[in-house]
Every structure is written in structure tokens, then in C-alpha cells.
Amino acid sequence: MSKQPFRTPQGGLVQRSRTIRFTYDGISYHGHPGDTLASALIANGRHMVARSFKYHRPRGIYAAGSADPAGLVAIGVDSKRFDPNTRAAEQEIYDGLVASSQNCWPSLGTDIGGILDPFWRFMPAGFYYKTFKGPPGTWTALFEPLIRAFAGLGRAPEAGDPDRYETVNRHCDVVVVGAGPAGLMAALAAGRSGARVILVEETDRLGGSILSRDPEKLSLGGVQPAQWVADIQNELAALPEVTILTRTNAFGYYGNNFLGLWEKVSDHLPKEKRLGHLPRQRLWRVRAREVVLATGALERPLVFHENDRPGIMLASAARTFLHRYGVLAGKRPAIFTNNDTGWVTAFDLARNGAEIAGIIDVRSDLSGEHMAEAARLGIPIHASSTVVGTSGRHRVSQVEVRPLHRDGSVGTSFSHIGCDLLAVAGGYAPNAALFSQSRGKLRYDSELAAFRPGRSWQKERSAGACNGTYALTDVLAEGARAGVEAAAQAGFDSGDVTVPDVDGVELGQGHLKVMPEMPSHLPPHRRRAWIDLQDDVTTKDLRLALQEGYQAVEHAKRYTTTGMGNDQGKIANLNAFAFIANERGEELPAVGTTTFRQPYKPVTFAAIAGQHVGPHFAPRRTTPMHGWHRRRDAVFEPVGDWLRPRAYPREGEDFFQAVQREARAARTDCGVLDASTLGKIDVKGPDAREFLNRVYTNSWSKLAPGRCRYGLMLGEDGMVADDGVTACIADDHFHMTTTTGGAASVLAKLEDYLQTEWPDLKVFLTSVTEQWAVASICGPKSPALMAELLDDFDADPERFKFMDWRDATMGGIPVRVFRISFTGETSYEINIPATYGRWMWRQIIEKGARHGITPYGTEAMHLLRAEKGFVIVGQDTDGTVTPGDLRMDWIVKKNGDFIGRRSLFRSDTVRTDRRQLVGILTEDPDLVLEEGAHLIERRNEPEPPVPVLGHVTSSYYSPNIGRSIALALVSGGGGRIGDRIFATRGGEPTVPVRVTEIDFLDLKAKGALPQAVRREGGHG
DSSP states (O other): OTTOTTBOSSOSSSOTTSOEEEEETTEEEEEOTTOBHHHHHHHTTOOEEEEOSSSOOEEEOOOSSTTOSSOEEEEOSSTTSOEEEEETTTOBOOTTOEEEOOSOSBOSTTBGGGGGGGGGGGOOTTHHHHHOOOSTTHIIIIIHHHHHHHOOSSOOOOSOOOSOEEEEEEEEEEEEEOOSHHHHHHHHHHHHTTOOEEEEOSSSSSOGGGGGSOTTTOEETTBOHHHHHHHHHHHHHHSTTEEEEOSEEEEEEEGGGEEEEEEESSTTSOGGGSOTTSOSEEEEEEEEEEEEEOOOEEEOOOOOBTTTSTTEEEHHHHHHHHHHHOBOSOSSEEEEESSTHHHHHHHHHHHTTOOOOEEEESOSSOOHHHHHHHHHHTOOEETTEEEEEEEOSSSOOEEEEEEBOTTSOBOSOOEEEEOSEEEEEOOEEEOOHHHHHTTOEEEEETTTTEEEEEEOSSSEEEOGGGGTOOSHHHHHHHHHHHHHHHHHHTTOOOOOOOOOOEESOOOOSOSOOOOSSOOOSSOGGGOOBEEETTTTEEHHHHHHHHHTTOOSHHHHHHHHTTTOSTTTTTTTHHHHHHHHHHHHTOOHHHHOOOOOOSOSSOOOHHHHHTTOOGGGTSOOBOOTTHHHHHHTTOEEEEETTEEEEEEOOOTTOOHHHHHHHHHHHHHHSEEEEEOTTSEEEEEESTTHHHHHHHHBSSOOTTOOTTBEEEEEEEOTTSOEEEEEEEEEEETTEEEEEEOTTTHHHHHHHHHHIIIIIOTTSOOEEEEOGGGEEEEEEESTTHHHHHHHHSTTOOOOTTTSOTTBEEEEEETTEEEEEEOOOSSSSSEEEEEEEGGGHHHHHHHHHHHHGGGTEEEOOHHHHHHHHHHHTOOOTTTTOOSSOOTTTTTOGGGSOSSSOOTTTGGGGSTTTTOTTSEEEEEEEESSTTOOOOTTOEEESSSSOOSSSOOOOEEEEEEEEETTTTEEEEEEEEETGGGOTTOEEEEEETTEEEEEEEEEOSOHHHHHHTTOSOOOOOOSSOOO
16 A cells, blocks of 8 residues: 555545556556555556647646546557547556556657647647648648648557457337436336336446545435446346446447446456457447437536646546545645535545645635534635645646635735645536536526526436536435436336435535636736537637637537537536636526537547448448359459459469450450349339339330340439349339449439429339349350250351340249340350259350350450450449430430439530540550540640549450450540540650540451551560
8 A cells, every 4th residue: 555645544435455467657656456546546646647639738637537538548568459539537447557648759748749838829829820831732741741740639540450349239118328326216116117227327337426526425325426326336237128238338329228338348357367359348229219318517627727737626526536445635635616516526535535735716605504504624725715826837736826806806915725635626517518418408497507408309317417407315306206207208117216214315416616717917919718628629729719810619619619529518618618608797597508410539540340341341342153153263353342353363363464365365256244134123013114214214115024124324413323234024014224333222212202392203123233143145156055055056146136135044943034235245144043053064164065155244345345345334433424424315215204314404414525435545545644634735734723624434455355445534535536635644755645436346347547656565
């Protein structure tokens, strides 16, 4: 115990029988199980743990929980398990814990960033908007790197996280958030009714505020607070439908009673004691019938000159450290208060060995009972007085006190009080963050001088201090009532709950005297009275924001960054609102509040991702033939949700050579592509034709059964959204195909139209993408192969016409065969039930061997379609391309409406200089342009901004054309066929290219390819 000079001889809930060793900034310290890093450091006499964000001023531990804005540290040294911005007041210690300071260099005590502090007058709020101006380039070369070097909080871990996380989904009848006295009674009442209850507690143990009360002065039901809590916890644990979650924060309250809970499962354990079957953290996504909020209240700081030194903390924190952890935050504390709770803190500290340097109270009408107790304990009283300044660099050592006059000014006389702790008590405000997140409406309570829950929006009720109820007896009764009501609303009979008798009731806050900023003898421009300790926001900054026109609280918040740190201004915001109201000469309710947003406190990305990382982040769908592709060493690429073979390199081949071989074989012999990934939607119903007429740009009224048709889908903006071939199975039945990546969005879009825009249409949509395995066979030898594959099937292209489809069988298995092509070659698509997909593929490979069958991947497919001039939606289009831009006006019907039709006639979409799809051929046939390369008018690029004609959308070297080919979107491209323009090459000299039509196979057949000028070098 001698190594912990501020540890009390007895008391607290820590396990004193065992000592834990941990380090902070390389120095070894001791603590006990049950300690937080904050309580253990204070027990060892250390208050300063951090530096502030902007001025790098010393910062200490200010609060005893998640509301602490200042005590941020880093945990760990391993780059894989390094957690920045961890609150010392929340981190539980364990053997071997390594913690360190952050936002400082070379050390916490001698931080070079502290040189900024003397220049604070030149760095007010928004100074960076006005200061860093100069010649072009100075921002990126000088100012931005300088600011980034000093700004920021913490250092992000560099290596991958090796730990395991998980997300779980739960439904329950009642969620109770907060396990203080109100929450415990609510959970007990709901639990006894038989309802499924989840009780959520942010800290490691149940009990809340009553664990911060003197156990010798308080009893519930005849037992001390800790025992009363233990008894209730044991009963709750025995109820089969009750789940207790400690170390769990309810960070978000969303619509329809959906809550996000963040559980720290193993963060309190050393690595070697973490159980392998448990995650490090767990994210609970909970949907509840009813919610009880029992989140307590937050103590407000007092705003005065130099109120940010280490050793200045909330009075409630000093009580928590004393009664929960057995730690005196100071041996000679001073108390600065505007209400009665500060006096109770002073008495508790005094009874446990502290020498109270004085109680400074801004009020003149003081409680006689408290005055008598202070006199009995020998505590000096400074009534109607205020603190106007403090001393001490790394820990407060002295405060300056001056009397307050009735007009609000301070007297000329002053006294200096030596102290090693200044506990400030500004009154309590209901913690209504989750209530507000739920869209509940706050109302202002003038007696509390704070906002409290008003009208609920969801199936929720608030109880206890978060509802503005502070007297313990009333808190217990309100919690029990909330639990009973929640269970009843969820359909359960109320449980039998008796509110325990309370012995040792405190008098509460008494008369509260709120002053937005304490009066001072200093002029306003010389005061440094902090509102937000994390972001270094002072009253001077808020005053400046108002002077510059940022009158609304939301604007002032953003201009000054008040409440924008990772604490979300939990204890700063109310003081900021009050100060703004005072400066504007208005009442606080008229000013209002900023928005309470999720999350309530920072949640790790790992917890949000849970088990959905690596291969589980976006699980890849694979076709029935995937195993065959893998055994042939295919190179894969993700396409939408699917993993598709991109090419099949043979031994000794590189990727380019493989693609060239595959593309050549598909035109000279026979090629096969796994096309199973194409989106497939079954469209059925008496209004199916009318539905297709509205969905596609072309007409479907006369498409006969047995025939197929290509169609374009547009968005309501008239831009191409998807394409595909749809086959008529029967007059009321169609088989629609979409792009691989667009299948899900197309189905969702079509369902949306059917359910919201055209509910009168009798049409049913069913995704059948995974019901069919598809092999696309193309090439001059494909008809002969098809005849061998299918049972008694005439595959002759003269009789089985292009864009026809037929039912057939393959080895007795029913299949659908489509005569459609994405290559320009004679092609067939076999659709077989997916169960037989692998068998079908083996049959094609085995029987196709004598026909020169060559499997080809998506890269060869892209090349083959580009040779024919077919577009790929999403590659040759980008959401700004109309059918006219693709020079596909032929596919847009003249009569009848369809999605996006009206947008095709807007002034912008009928411009003649819009970018249109054209072919591009380089003068050097071996030069392959980069996709995305800009196309310009002149050989030499002018000074920026460079007029751009368009860009290359697709580019390949074609073995069948014998040269490079490209597709591009070019301004007025249809009228520029034959023109010579230039393509950029990323800093290299531009290259001349020729604008052509897009069907390169047709150009070659007609001998219309431009004359090539070969140069030295390969394809590239």
C-alpha cells in the first residue's frame, strides 16, 4: 500500500488482496483488480496523463467514466494491438498493461507542442480559415503538413488487427439501459413478469451512482449498497429470460426500437487470459418491444479562468474514486460549487482523511445543516465567492478566490488557497442523449437549469436521474414503475416489486445557481475559461463565433469545434448553450441544443465489422463450375458479388498471352464461357408484356414465344442503367437476364416500381440467378459440338435462328438453349439446373476436345465483344450516358412510355455535342491505350484547364484484328468518324489516334481499317 500514497486504508470495491503491476509512459505502478487506469494512477499520485488537442496544454483526469473529455491515453505497444484515444477512466487495469500518453513529443512532461500555448491569442477559433494564405502551392507544401504534424489525437495502429470480433442480432421484450438504482428496479420488475429482458451496463459492475455513495451512510432494505446490488444481480441472473451485459455501452438508439450495443468482452484481460472461443468485442444489434432508459445524469463543470489544469476534476468523480475505488483524489482538496452536492463531496473526503482546504460556494443562502457539518469537520467556508484563477503547471497547487458582489462583479480583495485537488460541482443534467437519438423531444426544466426528456417518439420511457428525478427513493420507485409498464406494454403481467426502504437520504442539489461564466477581475480578452477541455474551446472562442455571425448553436459548434471531440461534448455542451444564450441575451430554451448523434461514444471499426472481415466481408458467390476453374489454375476477378475466372494461363504463359490465345480460339475453333453469373429474373403474370414495355426502351408487345430480344434499361434521369436479353417463354412468362453486377439492384428497382408506382400490374418477379448454370459456347465449330451435346437437337444456325430459344435435353436433363451472342460469333447458351452445372461443364470439355474447345475467361469475353463493338454497362457507360450517346437510337421506341423517356428530351440530353461512343485506333497498331486516357484536339496539351474531348472506356490488343482497338466516349463522336485526335499517356507525349466506327470486325472485313504505322516496341 505504501506504493500507492493516495489509496485509502480501507473502503472501495477493489480487490485489495491482490496487487497488479502496470506501466504508464514506461514507469511501473501498482493497482488492484477492479481499478481503472485512472483510479490506479491517481492512487499513485499521478493526475496529468495527456495534452490538449490544440494548444498542447497539460490535461488530467476530469471525470470517472465515459464523460471524461481529457484523460485520453494509448493502450499497448504491439502495432497489431494498439488502441489510441482510450479513456483512462474506462480502461480496467490488468497485469502487464502498458499505457502511454499521446499527442505529445518527446514526452508528456516536455512536449514541444507546448510552444503553441503562449501564442494562444493568435490562434482563436477559426484562425486557420484566415491565417494560412499565400502563393499557390504554399498550402499543400507548407501549411497543411505543418498543421497535420501538430493536429490529431492519437496514432492509428499500422498492422492488421489479429483479434476476433463478432456481431449478433437479438429480439427481446424489454431493454433496460443503465444498471443504476432505477435500471435495476426496472429490470427486476420486467424480469419477474417473465419478459425477455436485456440489462445493459457500461461499466464492469452493476450499481451505478449508489456505488459512489458512502456505504456507511446509506443502506437499502437494511443492507449496504454493494450488497443490495449483489442480491438483485443474483436474482436477475437466475431468471431464465434475463440477459445481463456489463462492460456494454448502448451507443445508438435508432428507429423502431433498434439499439446498438457495444460489449467489451475481453479488453479487461491480459492477452494470455483471453479465451480463444470468445471475441475481444461484440456488437449487439437489438430490436426491442419496449425500452427503459436509466442512463443517469452528468455533472456540469464550472467555467472560470484557468479551469483546465490537471488536478481539477468533477466533484462526482472525486466521490466515485473514493467510494468505488478507495482512492483520495487529493489529500488537500478544495471544493468549488454552486449547489449542495459539492458540500457532500467535501464531507465524504474529510471523513476519509482529506484535509479540506475550503469550500468555495457562489451562493449566499447556504444550508444551515451543511454549515454546521462543515464547522464540525473544521472546513473553511468561502460563501458568495468564486475562483478567479489557478496555479500549478502539471497539477493544480493553488486557487485564487475573490468575493462575489450582488451585481455579479468580483471584489478587489482575494485570497490564495493551497490545494492539490479542486473538485468542481456545477449541478447535474439528465443524460438524455439516447432519448434524443430516439427522436424524443426534450423540454427545459428551469429548476434543474437543464433539458430533460419530454415527449417520447418511440416505445420508450425514461426513469431516474436521466428523467430529472434525483432523490433516491423516487428514483427507485420510478424505475420499478417503468419496468412494470414496459413489461405490460410488451404483453406481460407485472412482476411483484417492492421498493426498498432507504436509510441515509441526501438532501440533493438544493438551490442551484448557474452562471455561464464565473465573473473575473480580468477583462474578457485575457480570460482563458475552458468550455471544452478536449478541443481547447474557451468562452473567448464562442464569443468570437457570435461576433462573426455564427449565432445558431449548430453554427457556433462547428466554427469553434465545441463538443466535436470523441467525447461528443457530454459535459461541455450544456455550458456552451448557456453561454451562447447569455451572450445573446436570451433564455436557454430559445437557443436550444445541437443534435445528439450516434454513436454515444466511439465504437471500434472492428466491432462494427464483427466477423464480416477478410473473405467474410463480402462473401463471394461462385458458380457450380468453380472447382473446375480452380483446378485449371484460373485467374479470378470479383464481378459484383461473384468470383469469375478472368483467364486460364497455361504453363509458360503470362496473362496477356493466355487472353490472346483464348480470344483467337473463340473465333477460329470453339470457345466456352461460364456465364452462370448473369442475373436472371423470372417475370410472370398477365401484365408481364406491359411491364417490360415500361421497363425497357424498346417494345415487347409482339415478341413471340420462342424468341429473345435485347433491351436497355434507363434510370429516371434517362441514363443507361442496365442491359440484357429477355426471352419469351409464354405470353405471360419471360426470362430476363441482367448484368452480373446489376442483378440485385435491378430486381430491387423493379420490385419498387411494381409495389409503389404500378401496383395495378399483375406481375411477379423471382430471382432465378442461382437456379440455372449457364455455358456460353461460341465459334465456327460450335454448331457441331452442340449437336453432340444435346439429345436429338438440330443446332444448324440456318434453322435455329439468331435470337431464338428452344427447350431441349442433355443426357435426359431438361435444358433451355438460347441462340444469343456477346461475341459476334455463332453462339449458343445452355441453361441447365444448377445441380447439373458441373456435369454439363465436364461434358462440354470432354466432347469439345476434338473441336478445339478452349475455355475463356471474362478478359477474353471483354475483348471479343469489343471487337464487335458491343457495350458493357458500367464500363462503356458511367451513369451519364443515354442510348443516344451510345448511338443506339434504334433501340428507343417512338411511341409509348418507359422509365426515363421524358429525360431523353431535356435540353441537356439532346445536345449535339454530347459525348458519343466511337471506335479508336492508334496509328501505331501495337500501342494499347490506357483505359481512362483523355482524348484532346491537339498534339500538345495547352496550359490547364485542358479542353477534353472525351476518354477511352475500353482498350485491348486484338489478335483477331491484328492490332490494338479501343472504344471511347468523344464529344460529338458520331460526326467525327475519320478525324485525327490525340490521346494522353500520363505525362508522356500524346499519341495520334483515328476516330472510327465501333464494329472492328466489320471494318476489317470491309478493308476499312486505317493504314497503320508500326513502331518499335511491343504491345503497350
